[in-house]
Amino acid sequence: xxxxxTDSSQPDSWATRSLSRLIFDTLVILDxxxxxxxxxxxTWQVEPGNQRWQFSIRRGVTFQDGTAVSPDAxxxxxxxxxxxxxxxxxxxxxxxxxxxxxxxxxxxxxQSRYGVAKRAGGKLTGSGPFAISGWDPxxxxxxxxxxxxxxxxxxxxxxxxxxxxxxxxxxxxLDLGKADVVGVAPDQARHxxxxxxxxxxxxxxxxxxxxxxRDRQSVEDGKLRQALGLSLDRExxxxxxxxxxxxxxxALLPDWMTGYAFLFPTAxxxxxxxxxxGEVPQAPAWTLGYDTSDPLARVITERIVxxxxxxxxxxxxxxxxxxxxxxxxxxxxxxxxxxxxxxxxARLGLPQPKFNDDSADGLYIAENALLQSQRVIPLLYxxxxxxxxxxxRNWTEAPDGGWQLQNVWLGTEKP
Amino acid sequence: xxxxxxxxxxxxxxxRSSLGKPGLGSTTVDDIRRGLLTQLAALGAxxxxxxxxxxxxxxxxxxxxxxxxxxxxxxxxANQASGVEPAVVIVSLPRPETRAVEAEAAAMVLHxxxxxxxxxxxxxxxxxxxxxxxxxxxxxxLDSRGVVFYRLQDGQWQAEQTLAITHSRPWPRDLRGRxxxxxxxxxDAYLPGVFCRTTATSPLAMTCxxxxxxxxxxxxxxxxxxxxxxxxxxxxxALLPGVGKQTTTAPxxxxxxxxxxxxxxxxxxxxxxxxxxxxxxxxxxxxxLGWGSDIASVRSGCGSxxxxxxxxxxxxxxxxxxxxEVPGGEPMAASAALEIAGGITGLWTETAxxxxxxxxxxxxxxxxxxxxxxxxxxxxFRLTLTCGR
Numbered sequence: 001x002x003x004x005x006t007d008s009s010q011p012d013s014w015a016t017r018s019l020s021r022l023i024f025d026t027l028v029i030l031d032x033x034x035x036x037x038x039x040x041x042x043t044w045q046v047e048p049g050n051q052r053w054q055f056s057i058r059r060g061v062t063f064q065d066g067t068a069v070s071p072d073a074x075x076x077x078x079x080x081x082x083x084x085x086x087x088x089x090x091x092x093x094x095x096x097x098x099x100x101x102x103x104x105x106x107x108x109x110x111q112s113r114y115g116v117a118k119r120a121g122g123k124l125t126g127s128g129p130f131a132i133s134g135w136d137p138x139x140x141x142x143x144x145x146x147x148x149x150x151x152x153x154x155x156x157x158x159x160x161x162x163x164x165x166x167x168x169x170x171x172x173x174l175d176l177g178k179a180d181v182v183g184v185a186p187d188q189a190r191h192x193x194x195x196x197x198x199x200x201x202x203x204x205x206x207x208x209x210x211x212x213x214r215d216r217q218s219v220e221d222g223k224l225r226q227a228l229g230l231s232l233d234r235e236x237x238x239x240x241x242x243x244x245x246x247x248x249x250x251a252l253l254p255d256w257m258t259g260y261a262f263l264f265p266t267a268x269x270x271x272x273x274x275x276x277x278g279e280v281p282q283a284p285a286w287t288l289g290y291d292t293s294d295p296l297a298r299v300i301t302e303r304i305v306x307x308x309x310x311x312x313x314x315x316x317x318x319x320x321x322x323x324x325x326x327x328x329x330x331x332x333x334x335x336x337x338x339x340x341x342x343x344x345x346a347r348l349g350l351p352q353p354k355f356n357d358d359s360a361d362g363l364y365i366a367e368n369a370l371l372q373s374q375r376v377i378p379l380l381y382x383x384x385x386x387x388x389x390x391x392x393r394n395w396t397e398a399p400d401g402g403w404q405l406q407n408v409w410l411g412t413e414k415p
Numbered sequence: 416x417x418x419x420x421x422x423x424x425x426x427x428x429x430x431r432s433s434l435g436k437p438g439l440g441s442t443t444v445d446d447i448r449r450g451l452l453t454q455l456a457a458l459g460a461x462x463x464x465x466x467x468x469x470x471x472x473x474x475x476x477x478x479x480x481x482x483x484x485x486x487x488x489x490x491x492x493a494n495q496a497s498g499v500e501p502a503v504v505i506v507s508l509p510r511p512e513t514r515a516v517e518a519e520a521a522a523m524v525l526h527x528x529x530x531x532x533x534x535x536x537x538x539x540x541x542x543x544x545x546x547x548x549x550x551x552x553x554x555x556x557l558d559s560r561g562v563v564f565y566r567l568q569d570g571q572w573q574a575e576q577t578l579a580i581t582h583s584r585p586w587p588r589d590l591r592g593r594x595x596x597x598x599x600x601x602x603d604a605y606l607p608g609v610f611c612r613t614t615a616t617s618p619l620a621m622t623c624x625x626x627x628x629x630x631x632x633x634x635x636x637x638x639x640x641x642x643x644x645x646x647x648x649x650x651x652x653a654l655l656p657g658v659g660k661q662t663t664t665a666p667x668x669x670x671x672x673x674x675x676x677x678x679x680x681x682x683x684x685x686x687x688x689x690x691x692x693x694x695x696x697x698x699x700x701x702x703x704l705g706w707g708s709d710i711a712s713v714r715s716g717c718g719s720x721x722x723x724x725x726x727x728x729x730x731x732x733x734x735x736x737x738x739x740e741v742p743g744g745e746p747m748a749a750s751a752a753l754e755i756a757g758g759i760t761g762l763w764t765e766t767a768x769x770x771x772x773x774x775x776x777x778x779x780x781x782x783x784x785x786x787x788x789x790x791x792x793x794x795x796f797r798l799t800l801t802c803g804r
């Protein structure tokens with residue numbers, strides 16, 4: 001495991017993104033409402049055609065090693081993050097030339113994978129609010145607040161992040177007062193509340209879906225995929241298996257992001273599923289792949305197999321990577337709906353969405369077209385949940401589950 | 416949406432958004448439904464029962480992070496039976512700013528009047544009144560970049576001059592600042608590690624110095640200065656010249672003063688969440704008050720004459736301010752809690768200034784700066800107390 005924000009081999013999670021943001025700044029950020037705000041870049045402009053962008057770089061910002069965040073350093077970092085872009089410094093600005101019109105480039109650059117990093121002598125440094133003071137890969141990360149951070153010194157002096165702990169181990173550390181924030185499994189969030197713990201949930205922002213390995217092969221294949229989708233009891237999966245830790249979804253993007261996801265039905269319709277199944281005399285048995293190390297994926301898979309069986313469909317659960325259908329979990333990549341949909345499509349192996357315009361209608365048409373391909377059967381959106389220690393104050397979480405630890409402080413109990 | 420062909424229709428409107436919720440605007444779902452029907456009727460639509468309708472329009476009033484999203488599903492009668500998917504039309508419009516809900520009246524009533532709103536964080540606002548009559552004439556708005564001088568013209572604030580703040584060190588997180596109107600020059604501005612002073616004569620100019628000048632935290636009547644930690648968002652606890660013999664207290668966010676007999680008592684909202692009462696000799700920690708980090712004093716003339724305004728300590732989407740009397744050293748609520756849509760980021764006693772350059776005895780109001788979580792904008796309000804119902 002590395003801390004390099006551009007390392008695409010890292011498992012994508014809320015936690016890794018949140019940690020990356022503590023160390024590495026991006027040129028711009030998206031606020032809690034998904035609106036662009038300046039960060040390392042104070043202003044930006046685009047030339048007609050949306051292919052050539054210029055970002056002015058904030059003056060006086062330094063990396064954690066004390067060297068200046070120069071336009072050259074930013075350009076080098078962005079070239080490393082996306083070799084398809086032509087990136088170069090121009091005065092106090094950085095110019096990015098994209099291969100194709102990219103109207104939402106600032107929102108793309110707000111993703112943590114475009115965090116500006118300086119790589120020198122095998123060392124990695126950023127310009128973020130915390131400096132790395134210790135790093136034991138995959139086990140422990142120690143961060144120290146920077147007095148000279150351009151965005152204001154963090155309230156916390158230091159943070160220690162222990163990695164590789166099970167949810168149960170994390171909860172024990174919280175109970176012993178050895179941790180101030182721990183992760184909670186989605187299906188344990190309700191239980192944690194009932195135990196009287198301080199629990200914070202994000203908006204439902206981690207997508208769980210079934211993804212077919214291949215495009216629809218025939219009309220019959222399409223009918224079977226539709227039957228599978230109609231047979232799934234998402235409400236029950238959410239209420240019983242997840243203990244309400246998510247939201248059923250029939251769409252690709254969550255409703256809080258688009259405002260129209262309710263148009264895509266989520267209700268089980270077993271009668272119609274059976275009718276569709278009956279229209280196909282020979283139905284193949286599909287293999288259903290899932291991450292066997294993920295307990296949540298296991299119980300959801302078992303329920304899917306059961307639901308499908310009720311509709312007359314045969315699914316065989318497997319840990320093979322070459323299954324016909326895979327159960328996947330993908331965290332939302334951005335609070336910008338177009339960036340989120342584009343990224344999700346890439347992660348699910350779907351064609352890139354085509355946006356006719358910037359309207360809500362245009363987004364709906366693009367999303368609907370992806371769903372019509374029948375490569376994906378939406379299931380749920382899961383929440384990110386954390387349990388907090390009594391002394392932790394000002395915990396804020398972006399709707400997409402991103403932590404904002406730079407704003408957290410530790411207080412004493414009120415008398 | 417343009418409807419052609421089908422003239423008889425039924426329209427259903429359902430609300431999935433925050434429209435109609437308290438504090439989120441006065442437009443109701445009924446208003447929207449009426450407007451929609453009026454426009455459709457103007458296009459020739461006739462509204463009939465579902466059984467007689469050639470088309471069914473189902474409008475859902477939804478919302479996303481930034482906008483209201485209105486979704487119309489149009490199903491023609493013939494298509495409904497044959498299972499053809501309905502046509503979908505989606506439009507969006509920006510969600511308006513939220514409005515605060517005023518709490519019910521109590522013994523004293525706390526009012527808020529909007530002074531200013533902007534995207535950048537407001538640190539403090541000072542209003543200079545026209546003499547006589549307390550009609551506002553000029554307004555100063557302090558933010559991280561400088562002080563903007565506004566003049567009231569035809570009922571609108573017009574920016575007249577911007578005085579930039581120069582500083583070499585990055586501002587600390589949760590930046591705070593204070594404006595202080597002066598008699599011998601126009602104003603001073605205090606920010607962490609930076610002190611700015613204007614010239615006394617026109618043209619107005621401002622010079623900023625780096626240093627740890629103590630900030631004025633008192634009122635014209637009860638003067639006190641305190642050292643602000645230049646890399647933090649709180650006062651160090653060092654007091655100048657001090658409260659009686661006491662020159663230090665615990666690090667604190669804000670302070671309020673009020674008279675008690677011949678002496679002055681001071682309350683400090685400390686960083687550790689406690690409230691300290693200093694009387695010049697002792698530093699008492701108050702019991703559980705449920706106060707937030709911002710307090711300020713106002714001279715309302717009601718009750719004992721002086722009250723302390725204190726924010727609540729809730730973590731929700733709304734903040735509250737409430738007036739307290741402090742008889743016998745134990746704060747007692749003197750007004751209902753005034754709900755503010757957002758989080759209060761600053762609360763200062765307002766020292767009213769006059770256009771002629773002086774400061775009035777003032778202190779009858781406070782300035783609250785609020786970050787509206789819904790819109791992300793900062794809003795400055797003047798808080799005043801009136802006496803009972």
